Amino acid sequence: MNTEVPWTALAATDADWAEADPALLRAMYAQLVLIRTFEEQVLDLAGSGLVHGPAHSSIGQEGGAVGSILTLRSSDTVNGSHRGHHQFLAKALAHVHPLTGATPLDPRDKIESEVREVLHRTLAEICGLADGYCRGRGGSMHLKWQDAGAMGTNAIVGGGVPQALGFAWSHRQAATDDVSIAYFGDGAMNIGSVLESLNLAAAWKLPVCFFVENNQYAVATTVAESTAESRLSARGPGFGIPSWRVDGMDPLAVHLAMQEILEHVRSGAGPAILEADVYRYFHQNGPFPGSAFGYRDKAEERAWRDRDPIALTRRRLIELGLHTDAELTSYDEHVGAVLTEVAGVLVEPVPDGRPGQRRIRPSAWPNPGFVDVGVVGDLSELAGMTTVDKGTWSGELVETGFIDVVSEVMARRLATDRRIVVMGEDIHRLNGGTNGATRGLAAAYPDRVLGTPISENAFTGLAGGIALDGRYRPVVEFMFADFMWVAADQVFNQIGKARHMFGGDDAVPMVIRSKVAAGTGYGSQHSMDPTGVLAMSPGLRICAPTTPFDYIGMMNAALACDDPVVVLEHVDLYGTTGLVPVEDRDYQVEIGRASIRRPGTHLTVLTYLSMVDTALRAAQTLHDESGLDVEVVDLRWLDRHSLDWETIADSIRRTANVVIVEQGSSATSYGAWLAAEVQRRLFDWLDQPVQGVTGGLASPSISKVLEAAALAQEDDVTAALRAADPRVAHSVEKA
Secondary structure, three states: OOOOOOOOEEOOOOHHHOOHHEEEEEEHHHHHHHHHHHHHHHHHHHHHOOOOOOOOOOOOOOHHHHHHHOOOOOOEEEEEEOOOOHHHHHHHHHHHHHOOOOOOOOOOOOOOOHHHHHHHHHHHHHHOOOOOOOOOOOOOOOOEEEHHOEEEEOOOOOHHHHHHHHHHHHHHHOOOOOEEEEEEEOHHOOHHHHHHHHHHHHHHOOOEEEEEEEEEEEOOHHHHHOOOOOOHHHHHHHOOOOOEEEOOOOOOHHHHHHHHHHHHOOOOOOOOEEEEEEOOOOOOOOOOHHHOOOOOOOOHHHHOOOOOOHHHHHHHHHHHOOOOOOHHHHHHHHHHHHHHHHHHHHHHEEEEEEEEOOOOOOHOOOOOOOOOOOOOOHHHHOOOOOOHHHHHHOOOOEEEHHHHHHHHHHHHHHHOOOOOOEEEEEOOOOOOOOOOOOOHHHOOOOOOOEOOOOOOOHHHHHHHHHHHHHEEEEEEEEEHHHHHHHHHHHHHHHHHHHHHHOOOOOOOEEEEEEEEEEOOOHHHOOOOOOOOHOOOOOOOOEEEEOOOOHHHHHHHHHHHOOOEEEEEEEHHHHEEEEEEOOOOOOOOOOOOEEEEEEOOOOOEEEEOOHHHHHHHHHHHHHHHHHOEEEEEEOOOEOOOOOOOOOHHHHHHHOOOOOOEEEOHHHHHOHHHHHHHHHHHHHHOOOOOOOOEEEEOOOOOOOOHHHHHHHHHHHHHHHHHHHHHOOOHHHHHHHO
């Protein structure tokens, strides 16, 4: 058995150095020294307690970043890991001084203002200051400058790799030959999301390079302890991905390997892997070597330092007659002085402090009032769009099935907005997926309706990358809501936090569709209502349409929104029908507007999804039985940013009594949070405590009887409303 794709080890020879473009070698040295000196400044500030949080130094690993990035275009994208200062700086420096531009970096030149600005803003970000690229929110581990093609470093090991697929897909869909490079470490190579991403990138032939910085240790655990195949590029051939292995301490060798990879990837031949053997001189975090913690010895550290990428490049420049030792020493000193000046803008001596004692300048900190700005957007992208509701619609209506409008509205958006792309498991088969929600779409839009492998982390992260890129608007379908927990890192850590984490300005336009399948007999792992958990992620909007009319308008609003929106669809509603406009599939229902489905005077019911109809039936039963007049409010938008407190408060002020009705488990109750918030906001208007209806503690079981017992039923709602009847309560008090 032989691999069907190349697996290549590459080394740079004396001839390669002699033949290299002098401008390339000069820019290489200039970047290496800038990045090393910057990192030394970071460690100096961290040692003085001026970096809040970690300072993951890349000292020793600069050769891999500089060698691979120096010739990239600004439109090529990179993203990286928590140890990503060097990659971020290399991409930013190549953006402001491209090698092919009029003024590439050169040790003979003084550092210009554009470079000083990069150094200033990067150092400010690492220190958590207002001038940082993410306004101080990202710090050391979350660096992003999209103008330069630096799409974000990431604190979750392997968490950013799926997003690189999204950047790659966007490059290809936009008919460019730009590439995406995902940087990650040896520890991430054993993460499921990375392996899923390798498979998906190969299956879809995406223009992405997986750059593995093998620095030999995942914190203190060696590669040999973590995997039986320590040559990490060996993973590539198993996925059909051509792979290269190179000495990452030799920046020219990395550069040469990357040129081969760029030729391969830009040609449309699909992904590649580049494994670079590098070494971090210091511990996982901070200014001490690994030997200080006992997991490395000093002899090993000395051996790697003898292969230092800056020393190697310096020696070669002198041997080739491109620079004298004095010239390079002068440049090194100049860079050191510039970094001292840059740091001096951010720090100052402590007034009346000890000699040498420093602090962050008070004027450099972000305003504390900025703390929650940009968790989600302000919806200004929807300004000027006309919104309607069924009660205000003046045109002709026709009875239509709920599941039919699900596919119809998506078909309309695909036809009118080329930015929309839909992906998920089996959505291109089975006549529209498992429920017909994408019926006819794959045939009409084969390049934008994409059936995925069973790899929720990979395709959700890919969609997140598409959203962060900004050129397209992805729609992800989870076959069951429970599957969101397979992709939890991407949904919560990545997509849900991205806008706020990277400064609050960058849109994340993405829709996640999923069905709630409670009551279908699919058991504990396919039946949950995810609303309560989703509501704990403040970066997500949650949409819960209950009628075909609402589905059209709310989905259109979700697709026009610049925030990630989770659209929940209950299987009990798929088989229902309702009145919708005869032809219009373009209208919007206002984000943040609830609907009163049944007016009433005695009692307010707050509910959503399939329990709206259940509550309406229970309300009618009690009205017929005793005259209890129940108002039923369909919340529709469930996240804390979009919840319609105006309608809720108006209803409760009129009835003074409220019951929150939901179907699913009390363990993940959405109503528990909502009840606390109602009592906090409207306590003075309540005649009795907020009442609630939920399912049981346990997840639904396969047994029909046990499943019914686990879910709230109409009888439970009727009983709760009867018990909360304010007329009965008053008569008991009088008695």
